[in-house]
Amino acid sequence: MSEFTIMFIADICGKAGRQAAAHMIKPMREKYSVDFVIANVENAAGGFGITPEMARKSFAYGIDIQTSGNHIWDRYEIRSYFKTDAKLLRPANFPPGAPGRGSFLENVGDVKIGVINLQGRTYMKDIDCPFVVGGKIVSEMRREADIIFVDMHAEATSEKQAMLYWLDGEVSAVVGTHTHVQTADEYVTGKGTAYITDAGMTGPYDSVIGMEKEPSLQRFLTGMPHRFTTASNDIRMAGVIVRVNPTSGKATSIERFCEKFNLENFKPEDITGKPRENATEVNANSAGAESEDVSET
Numbered sequence: 453m454s455e456f457t458i459m460f461i462a463d464i465c466g467k468a469g470r471q472a473a474a475h476m477i478k479p480m481r482e483k484y485s486v487d488f489v490i491a492n493v494e495n496a497a498g499g500f501g502i503t504p505e506m507a508r509k510s511f512a513y514g515i516d517i518q519t520s521g522n523h524i525w526d527r528y529e530i531r532s533y534f535k536t537d538a539k540l541l542r543p544a545n546f547p548p549g550a551p552g553r554g555s556f557l558e559n560v561g562d563v564k565i566g567v568i569n570l571q572g573r574t575y576m577k578d579i580d581c582p583f584v585v586g587g588k589i590v591s592e593m594r595r596e597a598d599i600i601f602v603d604m605h606a607e608a609t610s611e612k613q614a615m616l617y618w619l620d621g622e623v624s625a626v627v628g629t630h631t632h633v634q635t636a637d638e639y640v641t642g643k644g645t646a647y648i649t650d651a652g653m654t655g656p657y658d659s660v661i662g663m664e665k666e667p668s669l670q671r672f673l674t675g676m677p678h679r680f681t682t683a684s685n686d687i688r689m690a691g692v693i694v695r696v697n698p699t700s701g702k703a704t705s706i707e708r709f710c711e712k713f714n715l716e717n718f719k720p721e722d723i724t725g726k727p728r729e730n731a732t733e734v735n736a737n738s739a740g741a742e743s744e745d746v747s748e749t
């Protein structure tokens with residue numbers, strides 16, 4: 453294999469995001485001759501975590517490895533699910549004792565791909581150092597892996613860029629998640645590491661980062677907690693496609709995409725492979741809002 457193609461799906465948010473993933477991943481796999489799909493699923497269950505049932509179903513959508521982030525603990529039942537499924541990752545730098553694991557090594561044909569999930573600490577929980585933990589896993593993984601892909605789940609652009617500098621040339625890709633807004637800074641470094649500060653969100657774009665706008669606004673206006681529900685309009689699936697030379701482990705390209713999804717009219721042949729269009733046209737494509745008990749993001 454002279455080129456290995458990875459598709460990364462940005463944070464799947466709520467029912468809308470799950471529907472887009474369910475319908476779009478398989479046609480995208482075919483269209484771009486994708487060898488391996490990684491998806492961040494930390495917001496799959498109404499914006500807050502993922503249930504074991506959803507995690508199981510997500511693999512059937514065409515996802516090979518699931519990554520996550522700060523919301524992974526929102527559903528209590530996911531803790532025991534980690535014992536049964538090593539392909540759902542939580543950030544590796546949670547302190548020892550946290551259930552689950554933060555990295556996985558998989559054989560795809562004769563290529564060995566390692567996936568590592570890390571979480572930043574700037575404006576986020578003060579967990580173990582992602583640089584120390586990430587560096588240690590990378591140096592161990594490099595003994596076996598042909599390709600290493602890092603999902604760096606962080607709030608601060610600076611922390612994500614610093615992670616790129618820390619792992620530059622040691623891994624094939626450092627892809628940022630968590631802010632839900634796709635950045636336009638994708639590139640491949642001179643040492644062969646593909647990078648983007650944030651891959652975006654797979655879910656409803658007529659929203660405040662996936663949630664209904666009014667409660668989000670009220671939270672800022674009043675400073676009080678408000679009940680959040682995931683929004684349902686203007687659904688898109690976002691992410692990046694990274695191509696890697698499996699012999700050298702160096703990335704050759706990174707392209708972002710942000711594809712519209714309309715449940716009623718969806719046709720796989722309409723997939724364009726283009727970044728988000730500037731004009732936001734809100735369609736009447738409702739996936740149905742989901743009610744949640746969690747009141748804070």
Ligand SMILES: [Fe+2]
Pocket residue numbers: 463494495521630631632
């Ligand atoms: Fe997220």
Ligand SMILES: [Fe+2]
Pocket residue numbers: 494521522523605629630631
């Ligand atoms: Fe997050």
